[in-house]
Amino acid sequence: MNLLTTFSALSFPEIDPIIFSIGPFAIRWYALAYISGLIIGWRLMLHFAKNPASKITVEQVDDFLVWATMGVILGGRLGYVLFYKPGYYFDNPIEIFMVWQGGMSFHGGFLGVVVAAILFARKHKFPALALADMLATVAPVGLFFGRIANFINGELFGRASDVAWAMPFPGGGPMPRHPSQLYEAALEGALLFVIIMILRHFKLHEKPGLLTGVFLTGYALARGFVELFRQPDAHLGFLAGGTTMGQLLSIPMIVIGMYLIFGKRKK
Numbered sequence: 112m113n114l115l116t117t118f119s120a121l122s123f124p125e126i127d128p129i130i131f132s133i134g135p136f137a138i139r140w141y142a143l144a145y146i147s148g149l150i151i152g153w154r155l156m157l158h159f160a161k162n163p164a165s166k167i168t169v170e171q172v173d174d175f176l177v178w179a180t181m182g183v184i185l186g187g188r189l190g191y192v193l194f195y196k197p198g199y200y201f202d203n204p205i206e207i208f209m210v211w212q213g214g215m216s217f218h219g220g221f222l223g224v225v226v227a228a229i230l231f232a233r234k235h236k237f238p239a240l241a242l243a244d245m246l247a248t249v250a251p252v253g254l255f256f257g258r259i260a261n262f263i264n265g266e267l268f269g270r271a272s273d274v275a276w277a278m279p280f281p282g283g284g285p286m287p288r289h290p291s292q293l294y295e296a297a298l299e300g301a302l303l304f305v306i307i308m309i310l311r312h313f314k315l316h317e318k319p320g321l322l323t324g325v326f327l328t329g330y331a332l333a334r335g336f337v338e339l340f341r342q343p344d345a346h347l348g349f350l351a352g353g354t355t356m357g358q359l360l361s362i363p364m365i366v367i368g369m370y371l372i373f374g375k376r377k378k
Contacts, residue, residue: 121287125281128141141264148252148257149179149180151252152246152249153172155248155249155252156248157172160172160245166237167245172245174231175228178231179224181223182225183220186221186222186224187216188214188219190215190216190217190222191219192207194216194360195216217254217257217334218360221250224246228242244323247307247325248322250326251299252300255300258299259293262292262293268292268341269292270341270342271287272288274289276290288342289340289341291337291340294340294341295341298333298337303326306329323368323371324371325372327365327368327371328364330364331368341355
C-alpha cells in the first residue's frame, strides 16, 4: 500500500451519528437501528402468527415484544462487558449502565433473547422452537440495520486494504480500510434473511428448529468470514492461532445450528 492508494481511496461519508437533539435529549442512528429492527421484526412475527398452523397467537407475539427488547438490550450490554472489556467495567461498574456510549455484543444479545424466549414459552406452554424459528426469520433484519448504524458511527471498521472501495475511517488512521460493517449487513442481514424466507416459502419451517439452525449456522459462517477483513478490537487483538473473539464465539453457534438442522428429535 502506498501514498497514492491512500489519496485515491473513497471518502468516508461523514454522517452525524445524532439525527437530531433537543437540549440534552438526542436521537441517534444507533438507537433508531435497534428500534427499526424490533418493530419490523415484530410486524413480521405478527404476520406469521396469523397463519392457522401457527402455535403462537398474535396476542402472544405482542406480549413477547417487551421480553425480546429487554433480552436484546440487557444481553447485548452484558455480553459486551463480559466478552470484550471485563477488566475495564469491573474497575468502572457505573459505566456498565451507560449504554448510550456504545458497546453492544450480538452474541450477548442473542443469548439474552434465547433466555427470554425459553421463559416466555414455558409461561405460555407452547414449544420453544416454534418461537425460536419465528425469531430466526426476523433476526437478520435487526442485524442489517445494526451494521448500517455501525458504519454511520465509523466503528467496527475493517483492516487496512487497497481494494477500490476501501476508505479511511474516523479513529482508524489515514489508511483506507475495508468497510466490514457493510459486508456484515449484506451477509448476516440481507442474504441470510432472503435464504430463511425462501425456506419458509417451501414450508421447511414445519420441521421444528430447522430455521433456527440455519440462522445460527449462517450467521456464524458469515461472521467468521467477515472477521478476516474486520479489524480486531484494539484491547483484544488476535487470539489463539490468529483467531478473533467474534470467530471463537461463533463456534458454539455452528455446533448448535448443525444439530438443529440435521439432528433427529420429536416434533
